[in-house]
Amino acid sequence: MKKRTILMIIFTVTVVIIQLFGIPYLGIISTSHSIEFDYVYNWDLIGTGGWYEGYTETFRSSGHYSVDFNVDTADVTATVTWTWEENYLHTGDSDIENYLFTYSLINGSYLSGDDQDYDATGLNVWFHIPNGVTASSYEILDTYYDVLGDGVIWVGHLMPFIGKQLHSEGIYNRNDTYGQFDVEFNTDNYFSPEGYLIGEVYTEHDEGYDQETGLWSVFDLNSVLFVTSSSYLRPFCFGYYFLAYWFPLLFFLVLFYVIYEKLRWRPRVISRGSWEKDIIIRRTSPSNTEISSFSSAYLDLIPTYMTRARSQGKQVIYAHNQKEILGIGFIEPKGKMGTFYGKFTKELVKFANVKFAFTEMRQLPNFRSIETYDVFQIDNLQQRDFNFDTDHIKATIEPYLNSIMRMIANEDSGKKSEKYAKWVLNSFRDDIAVAATATKQEDWINRIMSELFRHNYPKPEIRGNEILLGVGFATPGLGTGWLYGLYVHPAFRNHGIGRMLVLARLSALKEMGCNTAITEIAEWNSPAKNIYDDFRAERIGKMNLLGKKMPKVKVRRY
Secondary structure, three states: OOOOHHHHHHHHHHHHHHHHHHHHHEEEEEEOOOOOEEEEEEEEEEEEHHHHHHHHOEEEEEEEEEEEEEEOOEHHHHHEEEEEEEEOOOOOEEEEEEEEEEEOOOOOEEEOOEOOEEOOOOOOOOOOOOOOOOOOOEEEEOOOEEEEEEEEEOOOOOOOEEEEEEEEEEEEEEEEEEEEEEEEEEEEEEEOOEEEEEEEEEEEEEEEEEOOOOOOOEEEEEEEEEEEEEEEEEOHHHHHHHHHHHHHHHHHHHHHHHHHHHHHOOOOEOOOOOOOOEEEEEOOOOOOOOOOOOOOOOOOHHHHHHHHHHOOOOOEEEEOOOOOOEEEEOOOOOOOOEEEOOHHHHHHHHHHOOEEEEEEEOOOOOEEEEEEEEEEEEEEHHHHHOOOOOOOEEOOOHHHHHHHHHHHHHHOOOOHHHHOOOOOEEEEHEEEEEEEEEOOOOOHHHHHOOOOOOOOOOOOOOOEEEEEEEEEEOOOOOOOEEEEEEEEOHHOOOOOOHHHHHHHHHHHHOOOOOOOOEEEEEOHHHHHHHHHHOOOOOOEEEEEEEEEEOOOOOOOOO
């Protein structure tokens, strides 16, 4: 998986997780009362200077209010749960309290009862502006507010709501249990257009003298109140929500997959002086007629590779001098590995920025040699007979694909999982695929299976009554075919399975009009080379696997 895709997944998961924490603030209450709401209130005192330096108090509360309208008055039932603690003596307190009171639906003033032990006689309630927000200023509790218009409050610091913003700021003198302080405050309340509370943000800075010691003290007081669920509508701000959560993802999506792609694959120019044409490296698929006669053992297969690349989602890059193609590369969909032919391989590899490269060059800057393959060519297929055991070797059918993928994945990575050999699906669709199978009842199979665990062989793939022995693939081209992807289960090697799979693929290429076949065999793999001796295969070149580091699993081209 590409790094940018991993980053996008991380970003997306992070955004979703953050929003999950915000879901509790989107609550809607179904109620038999006129209105009903829940809220949380967080209050923090932080000492910042003098005697109060390092001192803190925290107050946390949550409340539930039910309100019933009765013509010109409203009856309120409230339950409030709270906790308080300080860090000097490490004391604290908590309680659950219930309140009953009434207020006027004409001007919002308290009429009877207590609201959270607050002497609010003659003051206006803090959670409701009767008849909606229509005036330019209001008095709430003991504070005058100016209406600034629409504002956005981030409820829980996570979800944006639009409300009528009532603002107040100023100074006053505190003379209470804390001491005598000069206070600067700033507060914003947010109400729905109908006059129902959405939230409040309050800040305060105090400088003065402590009540008990008379020492100079400085502290800040910050509080927020958020309505977390309600029976009334709290207008949600979809614009800010999109800008905060989804616009960044969209931005990175465009950055990673549009802008990056444009910059990443913009054509490169290699200057060659005034006597020769500049070389241009670009990412697109040249037409088959543009393929030049650059030197490569695979020249006849290049048009076929280009067709496969388009079908399988591979990137095609090439170097040209505005007249002819001088070199070409095919990059696997994940972008980590590519195969390069012809000239300017070094520049093509740098342009592709791959970690592993199959190339006819023996070395590249900053790459190490991992494995070298001999390239063999078998000629005159149309004049040859290819007889093989059709009881055990046959064209692959779709029900066997998962078994084949698990066998190949186990061979290459040591993990029996289809996801490590997904390329098989493309090869099955576009190429020739033949498989070797045998029934469980065959004597030679039973002998091998009885010795399976003694030799520490992995268990072969079994489908129904058949055991998968091996598989091989071939790509038919215009006159030339490519043999690749030969796998034989370790327990069934040296029984002629590999040779039969080669014969079956050569026979298929012959039927499809090919007269030549090309394949690669690792230099060390003498048993595989012996198979091709029977076909008088000619060694025509080398294919080298180079890498920026040693791979953890087998790297193959397909």
